[in-house]
Amino acid sequence: MVQSTASVILRDIRKSFGAMEVIKGIDLVVEAGEFCVFVGPSGCGKSTLLRLISGLEETTSGVIEIGGRDVTDAEPSARGIAMVFQSYALYPHLTVRDNIGFGLSLAKLPKDTIRAKVAAAAEALQLTPLLDRKPKALSGGQRQRVAIGRAIVRDPQVFLFDEPLSNLDAALRAQMRIELSDLHRKLGATMIYVTHDQVEAMTMADKIVVLNGGRIEQVGSPMELYNAPVSPFVAGFIGSPKMNLYDGKAAGEACATYGIRPEHLRLTADSPRWTGTVRHVERLGADTIVYLDVPGLGEMVVRADGEQFPRVGSSCGVAPLPGREFRFGPAA
């Protein structure tokens, strides 16, 4: 069950709602078969960008190409895309079978073809025993799979996912991440995935697009973004816990912003660079997250190994690992 696949090219895409410009000129190439994740804080325009690609919103200016074809003015159904919504958007009055086959029955395909395609999709997603149920009799994860099944049967060249996992609980989310990655490998189709969760972006993406305020902040593979963020924004967004970011002057550096990741700091007693008071300690088993108050800098988060438990209120020295510091921008 290998699908046809296509590249998606955006050229200077802009979108305004009234006087407000939400997407401020985006150029992007998503290669055929790539798993591309749009990530950013809420209101950064990532969902709007996805809706522009799907055709649910019209672009104000710019060109969208899917598979080398200009689809800027094409109807959503003529773009060769399928979309999975955050709310799943299953038709409540139809059974799972009819939900998956809805698009095919609109296309007036023969009944046998529809039956066979729905059966194949249901088989691939382990939905066969549930085909005659209504959506309200399904669990969250099952509804999610039905929504994916509805996308698969249409043989789209590009799959669009709009925060599909945000309504699931943490355990199910981890499982669905793996299932989606498997699906991507199996189908080989282009997938564009919107999320505000950097863990989903890091774990599933071939290419991450970090958006901020309607513009692309940085594009790259997960490890590129982790190892070489171009701006404090990307640095703070990728990685968990967040990177510690300080004003360059306060940190004693010749740059505008100085950053160091919690995992690249170590607690040390001899010749520490900074000394702070332990405010809070989170024990995660494998790691211990230590929150320090450093005079002159403010809060500093350190990811120490699981054996270290500094006492709250005690004083602690910290040193950065060499070569792991980030310096952004010239000094003001």
Add this chain to the structure above:
Amino acid sequence: MSLRRNMARQRNIGIVALIFASVIFILPFVYIFLMAVKTKQEAALFLFSWPQQWQFWQNLVDVVKTRNYMLLLAYFNSTVITVGAVAMLVIFGAMVGYVLQRRPSGWNRVIYGCILIGLMVPPAVVPTIWVLQGLGLFKSIYGMILIQVAYGLAFSVLLYRSFISTIPRDLDEAAIIDGATPWQVFFRVILPLLKPVTVTLIVVQSIAIFNDFTNPLYYLPGKENVTVQLTLFNFQSQFQSQFNLLFMNILLVTIPPLLVFIFFNRQIVAGMTAGAVKG
């Protein structure tokens, strides 16, 4: 101890409430039925009494045969008007409600204004008749259907609009992505989901239109155009009234709305609570 006393008290209150409700709702029916089976002389006494002589079948035949089976014609006319008007109310109410809710525009305020006017301003009879005459629809069943649609549309639009706002827009968009045209989005996705409101609307409006007395009286004169409520005039006149037949007529006219209510009762309750709790 006090718990048991409390339960006993609750049960007694329940029984009293039931008795009270049956007096209000069932006694009038019993009275109509008893009057309908009496002889003419006995019915003229207007007593709530057991009939001395049962004339159920005889009265029934008399009522049906009166004025050359006028009641059957009336049933036919009323059914046509009710079915036609309710069908249009459902389709147009849902369509207008859908567009109003989903596509905000500068016209919406104007349309809301019209809807509120439709709800609040009492219809003026004589100008309406002028309009009907101008259109050649006066004294016709079609005219009567349109009148009933016009009177009921505002209410039905409001009802549908508020319910449609509870249907997530994602569903429309999912259907559009699936390749549905706007008509298909409406008829295959939205309209089926409106079933709870539709049932409520069908029951409320069909009972109101079937039982309507004044509007057919004004807008639908003529022997051929009689509706069920107007047949009640057959047995009531200035000099002679046959109350046993009048009540038999009332009984027959009451049955269809009663059937509608009994059949749809469960769905009305389901419709009123639908969407109250996330499914």
